[in-house]
Amino acid sequence: MPNIPTTADAISPPEVRRQDYAPPAWWIDTVDLTFDLDPAKTRVLNKMRLRRNPDVPVQPLRLDGDSLNLARVLVNGQGASFKLEGQQLVLSQLPEGDEAVELEIFTTCQPEKNTLLSGLFVSQGTFFTQCEAEGFRRITYFLDRPDVMSIYSVTLRASKAAYPVLLSNGNLVEQGDLDDGRHFARWHDPFRKPSYLFALVAGTLVAREQAIRARNGKEHLLQVYVRPGDLEKTEHAMQSLIASIVWDETRFGLPLDLDRFMIVATSDFNMGAMENKGLNIFNTKFVLASQATATDVDFANVESVVGHEYFHNWTGNRITCRDWFQLSLKEGLTVFRDQEFSMDMAGSASARAVKRIEDVRLLRTVQFAEDAGPQAHPVRPDAYQEINNFYTVTIYEKGAEVVRMMHTLVGEAGFQRGMKLYFERHDGQAVTCDDFAQAIADANPDSPLAQHLEPFKRWYSQAGTPHVHASGHYDSEQQTYTLHLTQSLTAPPGQPDRQAAVIPVKLGLLQADGQPVPLWLQTDDGEQDCGHEHTLVLHQSEQRITFGRIPQPPVPSLLRSFSAPVVLHQSLDDDALETLLQHDSDPFNRWEAGQQWAQRVMLEAIRQPHTEATDAPARLPERLVAALRQILREPQLDAAFKDLVLTLPSENYLAEQLDTVDPQRIHAVRQSLQQQLAQALHDDWRTLWEQHHDTGAYRPDAHSSGRRALAGKALFMLCLHASHTGEGIWPGKAYQQSKDANNMTDRFNALLALVHTHQPLAEAALARFHQQFHNEALVLDKWFSLQASVPDRQGDILPAVQQLMQHPDFTLKNPNRARSLIFTLCNANPAAFHRADGAGYQFWADQVIALNGLNAQVAARLARSLDAWRKLAEPYRSHANAALQRVASQKNLSKDVREIIEKSRT
Template sequence: MRTDTPVTIRRQNYLPFPYDIVAVELEFDLDPASTLVRSRLQLKRLAPGPLVLNGEDLELLSVTVDGQSWEGGRYQLDAQTLTLDGLGDEAIIEIASRCRPEANSTLMGLYVSNGVFFTQCEAEGFRRITWFPDRPDVMSRYTVALRADKQRFPQLLSNGNLIAQRDLPDGRHEARWEDPFRKPCYLFALVAGRLTWRESRMRTRSGREVLLQVYSDPGSEDKTQFALESLERAVRWDEQRFGLELDLDRFMIVAARDFNMGAMENKGLNIFNAAYVLADPESATDANFSAIEAVIGHEYFHNWTGNRVTCRDWFQLSLKEGLTVFRDQEFTADMMAQELDAQAAASARTVKRIDDVVTLRAAQFPEDAGPMAHPIRPDSYQEIGNFYTATVYEKGSEVIRMQQTLLTPAGFRRGLDEYFRRHDGQAVTCDDFVDAMESVYVQDHPGRGLSVFRRWYSQAGTPRVKVSLDHDAARQTCTVTLEQRCEPVGVERLPGAPTKQPFHIPFAIGLLDAAGKPLPLRLASEAETRDSLLLELTTQRAQWTFEHVAAKPVPSLLRDFSAPVIVDYDYTDAELALLMKHDPNAFARWEAGQQLATRTILAATRARQQGEPFSLHGEFVEAWRAVLTVPGLDAGYRARALTLPSEKTLAEYMDQVDPIALADARHETLGALGRALAADWRAATEANQTPDAYSPDPISAGRRALKNLALAYLMAGSVEGAQQQAQAQYQGARNMTDRMAALSTLVNYGEAAAATAALTDFYERWQDDPLVVDKWFTLQATARSTTVETVEGLMVHPAFSLRNPNRARSLVFQFCLNNPIGFHRADGSGYRYWAEQVLALDALNPEIAARLARTLDRWVRYVPELSESMRQALQQVRNHPGLSRNVTEIVSKALEIAA
C-alpha cells in the first residue's frame, strides 16, 4: 500500500489483458488469523505476453501449471505481482496462498469485523485475497467453496446461487456457490459468521420466484424490516421503469459494522455499512430511513448498470456510478411521490431535487474548483481510491440527467435499452454509453448529435452561464443572451493543458411579469407558446428572442436545475423576493430564496469583518414570512425553502474564506429570523405535529422537518420559552427524528447545563446501539462550543475507536469538516489536530485517511492568517516517512496545484 514514488496511471495507455480467464474456482479454509485460499484459473491466450497477476500482503505457498508444480525459478515474484511466462495458448493455473484477515485494518480484501468475515474488493481489494489480474475488464465465471468452523461461522455466503452444502469432520462445514454470470473480480464477495436474517419471496415479472434476504448481527433483526421492504420496492421499480428484472434466484444484503463505504454491489451479495440497513423509529431519523432506501436502491440497480455491464477500466467509473446515482435519485423521487395527489407528488419530487442539488453544491462544486478537480471520466490517477468522488457520482448523475432531458424520458429509455442490447455481459466505456444514447437522439433530431455534449466527460470544472436580458418595449420583444465560460481547474492550470471548449448546456427558462404571473413564451421562429422553454446552449454565446412581451419581465432561470452550472444574472433583491413568493417552478422558487439568503449572510459577514452593525433587510424577512405562511405549500417544501444555505455553499461565493466570520454571520441571521418571525415559527410548530404512530412517508417527514426547523429558529433567536419547548420535545419524543432535533438545538443554542444534561441522558439511553452513539459523537463534534480539546477528550471515551470508519467519521471527520468555529481557530490547533489524525488513520486505513486529507485541499482560498497554518499542516503530512499512495496524491496536489 505504500510507496515513496507514486506512479501516475493514464487512460490513454490502456491495453487489453492478454488472457481470457474463462473460469475461476476458489476454495477458502477460513480462519481469522490465517486463511488458506486456493484458486484454479482456466486461461485462454488472447495476445502475446506473460501472465501478470496482482497480489498484496499475501503469502505465496505454491504455483501449479497444468498439473505440474512450478518452482520459484519459473515465475517472478515481487511485493505486488506474480509473473508467469512461457504459458501455452490454454492453461490451468492453480495457486495456493495465505492471507491474514484478523490483522487487516484496511478493510480491503478479506477482513474480520465483530467476529464475522467480510470482503471489500472494489476497486483493488481482490489482490489482497489471492493472486489475480485485479482489473475490471477481466470477466470470469466463479465457483466458490467456503469452509469454516460451523459453530463460529454458521452462515457461509458468496455470490450467485447456493449449489451445495455439507458438514465436514472436526465440526467444520462447507458451502458451494456458483455465479452464472461473468463478472470482474471487484464484484466478488464472501461473508461468513453468526448472523440473523429476514427474508421474503416474490415473483418477477416473468413469473420466476426469487428469494430476498437481509442479514445482520444477532439481536438486530427487528431493525431490518424497512431495508427488506426497500429492496422489494427497488426490484419492482426497476422492472416497471426500465424493464430490468432480477436475474438470480436470490438476492442478499449483509450489514457490516466496519465498512469503508456506504455499500458494495457485489453480484447477488451486497455488503452494506450497517448505517444503511438498520433502522427503527426509536433509533433512526427520517434522514436515515431516506438514505437506507436510496442506498439499497442504488446497490440493487447496479445489478444491471455496473454488474451486467461493467467498466472497461477505472477511468470509466462514472459509467456505472453516475448512471446508478441517477437511477437511485429517480427511484427515491418516485417512491416519495407514490400514492399522493398530483400537487403533492410534484412537491415531493421537487424536495428530492432540492436535496440532490444541495449535496452537489456542498460537495462537488468545491471539488470542481480545487486541486483534485477532474472530469467525470478522469484522464489519470495515482490511487484509484481517491476518485470515488462527488464528481464521478453526483456530477456524473447530472450528466446522465441532462441526457434524459435532451432525449426526453421515453427517448432515454430507448437509449438504455439499446445500451444493454449492445453491451450486456461486457466491460465498456463512457463513450459506448453515449453512443447508444446518440443513436436514439439522431433519430429524433435529424442532423444533430451529441459530439459537443461529450465534453462533459472530458473537461473538468463547473461552467458559469452569464444571462443578459434585453427588452424592446416598442417591438414588445425580449432577447435572452446566454454566454458560457469555464476556467481551467486542477491540472488544467498546468502548462500544456488543452484549451477548454464550450459545453452542451440544456438551460430551462421561464419569464414572469411584475406581479409574478408567468408569461407565455414564444420564440420569433415558432407559433407555439409555452410557460417554460428548454434552451440548448452549445456555443460560447447564443441568443433567443421572445415575442409579445409588453414589459420587462423577471427571468426564472435554470428551472429544475437543468444543468450543473452556476448562473450569473444581476437580480435585484425585489426580483428575488418576487420569485420566492410567486415562481410557479418550485425549484426556481427555492433557488431565489437561497440567493436572497446568500446575499444577506455575505453582507452580514462583511459587516462582522469590518466591525460594523448589521440588521436584516425588511424585504428579506417578509419574503421568508411569505413562504412560511402562504397557503398551498406543503411542509416538506417549506422546510427546504426556509433552510439557510450551509457554510460550505456560502464559502464558494467568497474570494477569501473567513470561516469563523461566515459561521457567526449565518448564526446571527438564523437568530434574527427566529426573533423577527417568532409568532409564525411557534404557529408552525403547533400546526405540524404528527401522529404518535411513526411513519417515514414524505408528508409526515415534511411536517417533522418544518416543526423542527421552526424550533431551531426559535432557539437560535433565544426566544422566550424556546428552551423549555426543546427540553419538553426531547423528553417526550416518540421517534429519533424529534429527539435528535431537540437535542441538536439544546447543544447548539441552549444553556450549557441543559445541553450537558441532555447529552448525558442520551448516551445512557443509547450506549448499546453503535449507530445512535455515532449520532451522539457527531452532535458534540459539530457543536459551536466544541474545541480541539473537547474532541481529544471524546477520543479517549470507551465508545470511541479510530479503527472503526463510522466512529472516525462521526467524530474526527465531523469536527474537521463541519465545525468552522472549533476547527479554524487562529492558533492553528485545528490544523495540527487534522495532521495528527490523517497520519494516525494512514497507518490503519489509507483509504479513510485520504478522505480526511481532502479537508485542507483548498487551503489557498482562505484568509492569509489561516492559509499559512494549513499549508504547514499539509507539508507536515507530506513529509511523513512511508506515507500511503492515497494520502500522498491528495496532499501533493493540494500543495502543488493552486486552486
C-alpha cells in the same frame, strides 16, 4: 500484516494514465475458489481456466497480488516456473496458441490483521470482503482489472459453530457437514463478472427473508443478514429492496436475474455499501433502521442506498467498466437512477422537488468546491496514482448530472429507448462512458444530444464548473424579450483550456404579478409555440434567443430544476427575486430565489472591510423576511419545502463564493442572520411547532418526514430566540421532547435544539441520551457527531472533541465512529476547525497521521479537509500550510494520502 509502502514508493507512486490502456493479454473464463476460513490463516485455492487474448501480442501472464503468502503454483496439473516481480506473480513459460490453460494457485492470508478493510477481513468475528477497486488481489493472485470478466464457483469451508452462515455470489448449489465440526457451502454465479464484484461472508448472522414473484412468474428469495439482535431493524431495508426491484422492472424493464438476492450489514466498512453480484455488503448505517433508533434522514438514506446498490445489478454488474477511468459509467448512471427512484417514491411534485434541492445542495457545496480546487478532475479522469481517491462527488454526483442532461435532451421516452439499446449492445461487456452516450444518442437520432454528441462528451473529459452569464433585453415597441447567454469556461490550474460545453437551460418567463408568460419563440421560420417552458441548448460560447408577444418586461426563470451543473450569473433585483420566490411554478427556482436573496445580503456583509465599525451584524431586509413569512404561511406547500426555503446558505457554500475566506467572519454573519430569523418570525415558529410537532403514529413517508423536519426547525428557532431572551419555556419543551419522543427524529431534533443553542439543559440531555442508547452503535455515532457540530463561540468545540476522543465509546479503528467525530469537526464545522491559532489544523494533521497507519482510505478522505487552504485569509493560510507540510514530511505515508497531500500543496 498490511503492506506498508517504502519511503521511495510513498514519495513517488506510479501514475496510471487512461491513454495507456491496453486490453489484457489473457482472458480468464472460469474461476473455482475454495476457502478454508480461519481468522489467523485463511487458505485459498484458486483454479482458473485461462486463454490468451488473440488480439494482443504473446506475452507473459502477470497476476496482481498484495499481502499474500504463496504456497503453490501448478500449470495443467504440473509444477510451474514462475517469479515474483514486486507484487506481481509472473509466469512466462505457458502454452502458446488458443489452447486453454488450467492454472492452480494456493495462497494464505491473515484476515484478522487486515485493518485496511480491503480484501478479506474479519469484523467482530465475521468474515467479510471488499474488493472494489483493487481488493481481490489481497485474496488471491489474479488479473485484478474490471475488463476481465469470468464465471465464478466458490466453495467455503469453516467451523460450523463459529461460522454457521456461509455466503458468496450467485446461487447456492450445495451445502453440508464436514469432519471435525466443520461444514461447507458451494455457490455458483452464472453471470460473468469482474473480480471487484466477488464477495464472501461467513459468520453468525440472522436473516429476514421474503419470497417474491416477478412479472415473468419466477420466484426469488430476498434475504437481509445482520448480527443477532438487529433483526427487528431490517424491515425498512427489506421493503426498500422490494420497492427497488419493482421500480427497476416497472420503469426500465430490468428484472432480478438470480434465484436470490442478499444484503449483509457490517459495522466495519470503508464505504456505504458494495454492489457485489447478488451479495451486497452494506455499512450498518444504510441497513439498520427502527423508529426508536433512526431518524427520517436515516430511513430515506436506507431506501436510497438499497436502491442504488440493487440498481447496480444492471448498471455496473451486467454492464461494467472497461477500466477505472470509466468509473462514472456505473456510478454516475446509478446515482441518477437512485435519485429518480427516490423522487418517484416521494410522490407529490413538492416532495420530488425537495429531493432535487437536497441533491443540488450537495453538488454545489461539495462538488463545485472540488471542481475549483487542487483535486479537480474530469468525470472521466485522465490519470491517477491511487484509484480509491477517485470515488469522489465528481464521479458520482456530477456524473449523475451528465446523465440527467442526456435525459433532458432526449426526454423520458427517448432515454428509455437509449437504455434499451445500451443493454442490447453491451450486456455482459466491460465498456466506456462513450459507449453509453453513443447508445443514448443513436436511439434518438433527431435529438439535440445526437446533433451535439461530440461537444456534449466534453462533460466527461473537462474538469471545472462552467459559468453561465445571463442578461435580458425587453423591446417595448416590438414586444420582444431577448435573452443573451454566454458561458465562461476557465480551466482549473494545471488543466488544459476548455471548450464550450453543451448546456440545456430550462427556462420560463413570469409577469410581474407572477403569472406565467406564454413563450412564442422567434425563429427563421416564424414563431414557435413553446407553451410556458422551453429548453435552450447552449452549445456555443455565446447565444441569443428571442420571444415575441411579451406585453410587459418579464422576470426570467432560468435553469429550472437545475437543468445543468453550472454556476448561473444573472442580475435580478429584489422585485424579481420576490416574484420568483412567491410565484414561480418551478419549485426549485422558488427555493433558489430565496437562497440568492439571502446570499446576497450575507456576502455584502462578509465582504465589508473588517473593522470594529463593520462588526455590527448584517441586517435581513424586512422585505425578505416578509416574503419568507408568506412562504411559511402558504398552506399548499410541502412542509419539507418550507424547511428548505427557511434554511440559510451554509458556511461552506458561502466560502465557495469568496476569493478570500475568513471562516470566523462567515460564521458570525450567518449566526446573526439566523438569530434575526428566529426573532422576526417568532410567532410563526410557535404556530408551526404547534401545528406540526404531533404527527401521530410514526411513518417515514415524505409527508410525515416533512412535518417533523419543519417542527424541528421551529423548535430550534424558538430555542435560539430563547437563548437571547432568557425565556425558559421552549428549552423546557425541547428537554421534555428529548426524553419522551416516540421516535428518534423528534428526539434528536430536540437534543440538537438544546445543544446547538447552548442551553443549560443541554448537558443533562446529552448524558441522558448516552445512557439510553449507549448500546446502539449508530445512535452513538449521532451523539458524537452532534457534539462535534456545535456552533463555536469561544474556541470551546475543539477541546470538547479532543476530550471525546478519550471517551470509552470512541475508537479510530471503526470508520463510522471516526467520521462521526473527526470528520464532522473538520468538514462540517468551519468556525470550530478554522481557528486563528491553527490548533484545528494541527488536530487534523494528528488524525490524518494516526489513521494513515490504520486505514489509508479513511485517512485520505480526511486529508481532503484542507483542499481549499489557499483561499484562506491570514493567519489561517499559514497555519494550514504548516499542517500540510507536517503530514507531507511523514516517511510512511500511504499512497492514498500522499497523492491527496501532494495535490493540495501543488
